[in-house]
Amino acid sequence: MNLALLFAEDFVCAERAVLTGRRLTHLRSVLKVAEGDLVPVGLADGDIGTGRVLQFTDTEAVLQVELTDPPPAPLPLTLVLAMPRPKMFRRVLQTCATLGVKDIWLINSYKVEKSFWQTPWLSEENLRENLVLGLEQARDTIVPRIHIRKLFKPFVEDELPALLKNTRALVAHPGTSSTCPTHINGPATLCVGPEGGFIPYEVDKLVEAGCEAVHLGSRILRVETAVPVLVSRLFDAGA
């Protein structure tokens, strides 16, 4: 937690927030803050700044909040991701939030096991918690939007074309002939398959919808590695 993300409900008046639970524990155990200390804070979907610790008890921390700077720029990226295995999903979600991905579409694919959709990590509360953990890591405040689409074909035929409009549209697929571009630094849509990849029918449908199939070299990466590798290729850090 490189920043404590604050929500409207944390505020008891205009510039005063009260932290409990996970964030309180973190302030105490990891940051070891005391009354008078300044801690980095951010307002969800708002600016970042500092909180001066006014009171620090066993049950709450009261912060005098001053928000002074905008959060890091979001990536102009729409990520279309075949629903990952639950164990990996949580980490991928945090990683996406940390990297600045703001628009994530979780879709079905032939190699997505039905059970993946049953994971408790998909509950609204758990999605939010993991996104917040990822944002706090990056000192970001803009909460990504998650869209869940459990049917591949209707999504690709009816919704994807509109998402792709005016973006560089890519599907990452090992073994294709084009190498993934670098430094595009503009609006992009990136489709990433499940472990084992999209099946040829799915790649064809994504290409029909307007995506270009690209590879990352001969190494096949796990989804949790492919996402940061792709984002790092497409967007310059600090650009």
Added chain:
Amino acid sequence: MNLALLFAEDFVCAERAVLTGRRLTHLRSVLKVAEGDLVPVGLADGDIGTGRVLQFTDTEAVLQVELTDPPPAPLPLTLVLAMPRPKMFRRVLQTCATLGVKDIWLINSYKVEKSFWQTPWLSEENLRENLVLGLEQARDTIVPRIHIRKLFKPFVEDELPALLKNTRALVAHPGTSSTCPTHINGPATLCVGPEGGFIPYEVDKLVEAGCEAVHLGSRILRVETAVPVLVSRLFDAGA
């Protein structure tokens, strides 16, 4: 497992290998192979190719092995990594192996907790198992070398300068003024700190030894995200 990595001890004669344990289970449960099938294989530190399944029983798979191609090119990178938290260490190790990092120095740092060095994941057997999992993901065969240095200062003063020689030497450190270079595609040494970063004394020592401090933008990344992001910036996929 996109390839079954074979070791000298798996061979019963020149071109015949017998698989048991994890690899057998994977062939049965995930790849669902039967006698006559071809499975991708590689010889540790050697070439890749295919194995024809001659026999497949509950206890072993006998493969007729033909090695035909070189593994993916290794990265010309020496990675100097502050020992990560055990839970993350295992994944970082696999990720490094998948990405093609062949030379990994695990070093101490002020923010590395003493307990991290006690993890069973540092045993020779566990190191090897996780490296193999990472290699199999990438269809690579060249087993990375791991060097363990539990004292920061002697390593940085006495060993690091020789490692840096004739390489582009970098230390990833949030908040420095230079942005991390891209597409260097040549010999590099990259130092990555622990969660919370190297302390200023450590950055100074690394810079004294010849490293340039570089950042990745305003977002602070976890080590397991920073490594693929950095590797992807420094080296072109398929270059």
